[in-house]
Amino acid sequence: MAESWALAVDEQEAAAESLGGLQIKEKEKEEKPKAEANGTAKPEEEGEKQDEEDKEDKAAQSLLNKLIRSNLVNTTNQVEVLQRDPNSPLYSVKSFEELRLKPQLLQGVYAMGFNRPSKIQENALPMMLAEPVCVPSGSSPQNLIAQSQSGTGKTAAFVLAMLSHVDASRKWPQCLCVSPTYELALQTGKVIEQMGTFYPEVKLAYAIRGNKLDRGMKIQEQIVIGTPGTVLDWCAKLRFIDPKKIMVFVLDEADVMIATQGHQDQSIRIQRLLPQNCQMLLFSATFEDSVWRFAQRIVPDPNIIKLKREEETLDTIKQYYVLCNCKEEKFTALCNIYGAITIAQAMIFCHTRKTAGWLAGELSREGHQVALLSGEMMVEQRAAVIDRFRDGKEKVLVTTNVCARGIDVEQVSVVINFDLPVDRDGNPDNETYLHRIGRTGRFGKRGLAVNMVDSKHSMNILNRIQDHFNKKIEKLNTDDLDEIEKIAN
Numbered sequence: 001m002a003e004s005w006a007l008a009v010d011e012q013e014a015a016a017e018s019l020g021g022l023q024i025k026e027k028e029k030e031e032k033p034k035a036e037a038n039g040t041a042k043p044e045e046e047g048e049k050q051d052e053e054d055k056e057d058k059a060a061q062s063l064l065n066k067l068i069r070s071n072l073v074n075t076t077n078q079v080e081v082l083q084r085d086p087n088s089p090l091y092s093v094k095s096f097e098e099l100r101l102k103p104q105l106l107q108g109v110y111a112m113g114f115n116r117p118s119k120i121q122e123n124a125l126p127m128m129l130a131e132p133v134c135v136p137s138g139s140s141p142q143n144l145i146a147q148s149q150s151g152t153g154k155t156a157a158f159v160l161a162m163l164s165h166v167d168a169s170r171k172w173p174q175c176l177c178v179s180p181t182y183e184l185a186l187q188t189g190k191v192i193e194q195m196g197t198f199y200p201e202v203k204l205a206y207a208i209r210g211n212k213l214d215r216g217m218k219i220q221e222q223i224v225i226g227t228p229g230t231v232l233d234w235c236a237k238l239r240f241i242d243p244k245k246i247m248v249f250v251l252d253e254a255d256v257m258i259a260t261q262g263h264q265d266q267s268i269r270i271q272r273l274l275p276q277n278c279q280m281l282l283f284s285a286t287f288e289d290s291v292w293r294f295a296q297r298i299v300p301d302p303n304i305i306k307l308k309r310e311e312e313t314l315d316t317i318k319q320y321y322v323l324c325n326c327k328e329e330k331f332t333a334l335c336n337i338y339g340a341i342t343i344a345q346a347m348i349f350c351h352t353r354k355t356a357g358w359l360a361g362e363l364s365r366e367g368h369q370v371a372l373l374s375g376e377m378m379v380e381q382r383a384a385v386i387d388r389f390r391d392g393k394e395k396v397l398v399t400t401n402v403c404a405r406g407i408d409v410e411q412v413s414v415v416i417n418f419d420l421p422v423d424r425d426g427n428p429d430n431e432t433y434l435h436r437i438g439r440t441g442r443f444g445k446r447g448l449a450v451n452m453v454d455s456k457h458s459m460n461i462l463n464r465i466q467d468h469f470n471k472k473i474e475k476l477n478t479d480d481l482d483e484i485e486k487i488a489n
């Protein structure tokens with residue numbers, strides 16, 4: 001059985017490599033990047049301590065979301081629009097034709113399988129495409145700050161705006177896009193290349209570490225995408241780009257940007273080099289005060305578009321807890337649950353990598369097809385594991401919270417908190433609890449959540465979670481098969 005577990009891991013890793021993430025991985029090896037952006041582990045130190053250091057990594061999470069997302073996130077919420085000039089009519093479009101795009105771009109949009117603009121695109125696109133971009137000095141173009149959760153079509157929107165604004169006959173950079181990390185820049189670059197498939201005259205350059213150019217060179221590509229440090233060097237120190245000729249400046253993932261030391265200042269310094277009539281566009285998945293303050297420094301006189309996140313609720317979830325004394329007992333309880341009810345697919349959350357690894361091994365020995373998401377995996381490997389699980393190739397996904405934050409696997413109806421979610425100070429992490437087991441209105445299917453409690457402390461955590469949501473979490477006796485069977489009905 002141990003071999004089969006090892007085989008399963010090999011298989012998962014092989015799947016990850018075939019994803020094409022390899023290219024990034026090799027580059028990373030060459031250039032010895034910091035561990036910050038790619039979700040790779042720090043040098044191997046055994047044990048729980050390291051797991052605790054396994055801190056949330058916004059950039060890695062954002063990349064993971066991009067890698068596993070193939071569709072738009074649907075939301076029933078309405079877009080809020082604040083126009084710079086409240087007297088001007090509010091334009092929104094329901095089709096891409098209405099935007100009068102260049103035929104090559106319309107073809108690119110349709111080839112990507114987009115039939116109609118997403119909610120955020122309906123309002124953002126007409127604003128961003130409003131002509132002329134280069135307005136006479138004295139007035140400014142339509143600047144935009146847009147916030148909506150990941151997967152709502154922001155990247156596609158600003159890529160289309162950049163491609164629409166370039167003059168392909170001019171051989172110098174006209175659009176500049178900054179992304180928080182090397183990997184995110186590559187990912188957005190791919191979207192630019194894809195959408196521009198039928199517009200080959202427009203070229204793209206990557207201002208990212210490792211892309212060394214000869215001194216004195218001038219970039220001829222019309223669009224440049226990169227990370228703040230390299231973009232700033234290329235504009236200011238090395239002068240590969242004449243910032244005064246930039247017409248559109250995009251700052252993507254502002255919330256991730258400000259979480260990285262130095263990026264905020266570099267972005268502001270880039271922005272200061274740009275001409276007054278350059279269109280400034282800023283995108284963010286979240287909009288806490290710090291992001292808002294940053295946005296206002298980068299984007300003068302903005303239009304603002306916001307789309308609220310679809311809230312998750314516990315209304316359609318049956319919640320239980322099981323009392324145990326140790327992890328072995330928790331495992332037995334889990335086996336009893338599996339023995340009593342049919343579980344199509346389940347996600348199991350552990351606090352540490354070590355527990356997750358142990359549990360995955362035990363489950364595998366019991367004959368389950370198990371997928372393991374672990375912190376030492378590269379983001380591309382994690383994406384491949386999630387893809388396989390979504391395709392039903394494995395029936396159980398064991399993971400730590402850090403790895404699974406923000407991931408939606410719609411078909412999962414059973415969630416097991418093998419360890420309860422706590423924050424770094426050991427207090428209940430209500431938000432994570434809700435996110436693990438909650439459902440949005442769209443997936444209002446019934447779900448089942450089982451919490452394993454193994455100490456007074458975790459009982460206390462559970463009680464506090466229960467009080468916070470004001471929803472009863474029932475006790476379940478997993479030694480009583482009849483009782484377990486009932487919860488499935």
Ligand SMILES: Nc1ncnc2c1ncn2[C@@H]1O[C@H](COP(=O)(O)OP(=O)(O)OP(=O)(O)O)[C@@H](O)[C@H]1O
Pocket residue numbers: 062065066069070071072073112113114115116117118121148149150151152153154155156157285
């Ligand atoms: N109008 C559209 N119709 C159909 N699919 C779309 C449309 N716009 C974007 N998509 C697809 O939806 C997914 C999410 O879009 P996009 O990456 O632009 O969102 P985002 O808000 O930028 O999210 P993230 O910040 O995670 O990148 C992508 O797979 C993209 O190809």
